[in-house]
Amino acid sequence: MEEGSPCPACKEGVFETTLQEPCTCHLGHPPCGACVNAPLVCNGCGEHANDLDLCGLCGEPGADKMSLLRHGGVAWPGERIPDGLLVHSDCERAETERAFLACPQTVRDAVLKGARRG
Ligand SMILES: [Zn+2]
Ligand SMILES: [Zn+2]
Numbered sequence: 616m617e618e619g620s621p622c623p624a625c626k627e628g629v630f631e632t633t634l635q636e637p638c639t640c641h642l643g644h645p646p647c648g649a650c651v652n653a654p655l656v657c658n659g660c661g662e663h664a665n666d667l668d669l670c671g672l673c674g675e676p677g678a679d680k681m682s683l684l685r686h687g688g689v690a691w692p693g694e695r696i697p698d699g700l701l702v703h704s705d706c707e708r709a710e711t712e713r714a715f716l717a718c719p720q721t722v723r724d725a726v727l728k729g730a731r732r733g
């Protein structure tokens with residue numbers, strides 16, 4: 616996520632660097648702490664890019680893809696729904712595989728049939 620990136624939460628705003636405390640660059644040596652630590656905030660919905668960057672499964676930053684399950688994807692029974700909109704692709708693959716392997720074949724068939732019916 617960087618300045619000007621479109622917001623995945625509201626799909627309308629873009630991220631802007633937003634000072635959370637007064638800038639003191641003019642008082643000393645720029646850039647000041649406020650500028651260095653200024654988070655990227657969506658100008659549409661106010662989401663912080665740093666929050667959105669967290670993986671909904673492991674909670675670590677650097678999530679690189681939208682969670683399928685949070686966007687209409689079908690979960691296997693027992694599959695963890697991510698807390699956030701983004702996940703690491705590795706975390707999602709691992710969790711999907713774990714839930715898939717934990718399902719008996721009859722349950723897998725039922726889920727797939729249900730998914731096809733919509
Ligand atoms: Zn400053
Ligand atoms: Zn937004």
Ligand SMILES: [Zn+2]
Pocket residue numbers: 670671672673674675702703706
């Ligand atoms: Zn993760």
